[in-house]
Amino acid sequence: MLEGDNMGKYKVTNISQQTVVIYDGKDRIELKQNESAEVDYMPEPTSRLKIERIDKKAKDKEKEVDKNGS
Amino acid sequence: MAVDAWSEKALVSITKIGGTDVEFCTKTTSIDISGGGQDTETVRTFCGDITRLNPQEPFEISLDVVPVYADDFDSIYFGGTDTTQPLEFTAGTSRDKYRVVILWTTDTTVTSATAATTAGEEAYRLIFAECYAVSFDKTYDADGYLQGTITFKCSAKDKSGDPNVAVQSDDGSGTGLAALNPYTSTTKW
Secondary structure: OOOOOOEEEEEEEEOOOOOEEEEEOOEEEEEOOOOEEEEEEOOOOOOOEEEEEOOHHHHHHHHHHHHHHO | OOOOOOOOOOEEEEEEOOOOEEEOHHHEEEEEEEEOOOOEEEEEOOOOEEEEEOOOOOEEEEEEEOOOOOOOOHHHHHOOOOOOOOOOOOOOOOOOOEEEEEEEEOOOOOOOOOOOOOOOOOEEEEEEEEEEEEEEEEEOOOOOOOEEEEEEEEOOEOOOOOEOEEEEEEOOOOOOOOOOOOOOOOOOO
16 A cells, blocks of 8 residues: 555656656556656655646536536 | 576666655666675683674665766755755755665566566566665766765664565576565565
8 A cells, every 4th residue: 555645646757767667556657758647646746757636627627517506 | 598697787776665666777887785794603601602693784785876967866865855846955854765676687578676577587686675875975087977876774674573675586487576566664565
């Protein structure tokens, strides 16, 4: 089990020259330079990774719909 | 075909506890592993000798490296969490635990020292967990290039007596080495 509780949907891009390995639960994802992957857990932020939360927009939209609906 | 000696290539992976594995084979020129001595001592009695076992000494892993940016090795040595360019890491920030993994293998598809190797391929892997970066020396000559030596130190065991160091190998007759687990406060490999 990875540490922390940053669950969500994230797009992670390796912006460094070195290959990095991120873990999505127990799954290993090797990212070479400029490669990206979508994971359900936010890896520890480092200067090597560009981390974008991609389910946030969807959540915000949901909220907007709720607002409009009520 | 059996390997006579490992040469030319090695994969080096360094992982901050709770973090991602970063592959440093493209920035490492030399690996030196020492320590781990398990000496004995002789206690003389009036009839003969008693052999006393001394505790195992810590291991030291020194890597000659080619630092280019602050987040190559300075971030490991100084600690810190700066993620935005331009980067800055300052002395005495934090001392984090690291896992250093070195893999030699005939499996040319493997690009990470922590990855699984294919059955039928030969492999030799050294794992050092709970390491601290204890020094990072740099030298630069007019006719050379900026080079550094980063040294990690780890005790042979943790406070519970569980090992911090492991060696794995497959001579090609096994199922291959398994991929390592993420390095966390509860899992070393």
